[in-house]
Amino acid sequence: MSENNQQTIPEEMLLQAGFGPKRGKLRVFFGFAAGVGKTYTMLTEAHECLLMGKNVVIGYIEPHKRPDTNRLLEGLPQVPLKQYQHKQLTLYEPDIDRLIQLKPDIVLIDELAHTNPIGARNKKRYQDVDELLNAGITVYTTINVQHIESLNDIVEKVTEVEVRETVPDTFFQHASLRVVDVEPDELIDRLEQGKIYADENAKRALKNFFTPEKLDHLRGLAIQKASNHINQMNGGRKRVQSKLLTIIDDRLPKMAEKCIRWTARLAQGVGAEWTVIQVRSLDDTPTEVPLAERLGAEVINIEADDSFETIVEYAKMTGASDIIMGKQVSQKWFQKLFVED
CATH class of the missing domain: 3.40.50.620 (HUPs)
Structure with a gap:
């Protein structure tokens, strides 16, 4: 066929024929409670990827008043967030359409278990992440053990707190998992120093969720879940x-x-x-x-x-x-x- 007679095949037809982009990889930074350093570790690894020449962008990072974490935002390109109005509030979410259009190598999306506001394209953030993966984009994300669906009842029994935001276990089947871990005593010290929550929230957390006994239980659950996942990824289950x-x-x-x-x-x-x-x-x-x-x-x-x-x-x-x-x-x-x- 001559150059003049060559035809361009529409992208939609290629996708329908199964010639779409290879699915991106999911990397999960996994911890047993807020404040262990999941976002910090994710941002640190993102900078390492940037130095290796990867195209890395921030799709969404949960705003925290944590100076060490916020310093790591510097030097990483951030895609403008999409705004949603809810009652008297303005909510900010990752712009999935824009991210797919830009098609970077790696997108950082914090708080995987988050529930999206009314009007968003998907009900849950993990569904947004799934779209990015299907578009061939690798996603780095964060989650705590209490948001894993299969562990929901155990977490409620241990913490006496009902966790409503969960992510299906099947979503992690082929994910690369990086466990971010600290000693429970160190985590409590961080909380008391105001490095995790503001004063009033910190006091409330120390009385309810952040007790040594509960943190020990949650840490054990996280380690067991990670161990099972590693065995699965290494083929030991077969x-x-x-x-x-x-x-x-x-x-x-x-x-x-x-x-x-x-x-x-x-x-x-x-x-x-x-x-x-x-x-x-x-x-x-x-x-x-x-x-x-x-x-x-x-x-x-x-x-x-x-x-x-x-x-x-x-x-x-x-x-x-x-x-x-x-x-x-x-x-x-x-x-x-x-x-x-």
């Missing part, structure tokens, strides 16, 4: 042959949620496949189990009348090694699972 089967009753939603999160943590820890079977009555329509799906499970709905036979057959067919159910479940057919073959 040797495990466990197949977990979780049985839930949609009439017991709280127990169902607890079973799902417990099984998710076990599956991640041992590298097992897992399935959730939701038992429903004949009159009920199948309900979605978004939590199980977000945590990486296959979800199956069955009717209560034939549930015993179906579960036994499914367990045999798939080679399920463990069956998990809640303590409140007392239906006769559940008991039959353990006395009949």
Whole structure:
């Protein structure tokens, strides 16, 4: 074909044909509480990448009155933020369209678990990050252990605080994780010196969230989560042959949620496949189990009348090694699972 006859293929057609950009890489700076140094470490690494010739830009950094962290903002290009009006407030969010248009090598997006304001293109910030990754852009981001979906119930029990902003575990499956860790005593010292929160917020945090016992628990959860993730990334999980089967009753939603999160943590820890079977009555329509799906499970709905036979057959067919159910479940057919073959 001559140069005059060459045709330019529209980018949209290339994307539809599967010739889109290679997905960007996700690097997560992970800690057990605010103030451990996640943003500081992320900015430090960004400067190192800049010195190596990478095109690095700041998409969003949470504004903190932390001098050491703020000094690291100098020298890093910042893309102007997008404004949203909410009641009497002006909220600032990363401009995803502009970032995709600029297509830098690396974008820094702080606070991954953040909920976007009304009017934003996505409900959650991790969905914004997903768009950047799909556009072929590598993203550096930060998150604390209390915002991991599968650990939500444990965190609430430990801290006595309900954390509403969470990120699905499946979002981290292929992420590079950098753990940012300090001793709990050092973190409390930082808080008392006003390096994390202003005076009133610091006093409140010391009484509630930032106690030595709670921080020790959160640190342990973070280390365990990071260890499981590293094992997964190194392929260590492939040797495990466990197949977990979780049985839930949609009439017991709280127990169902607890079973799902417990099984998710076990599956991640041992590298097992897992399935959730939701038992429903004949009159009920199948309900979605978004939590199980977000945590990486296959979800199956069955009717209560034939549930015993179906579960036994499914367990045999798939080679399920463990069956998990809640303590409140007392239906006769559940008991039959353990006395009949």
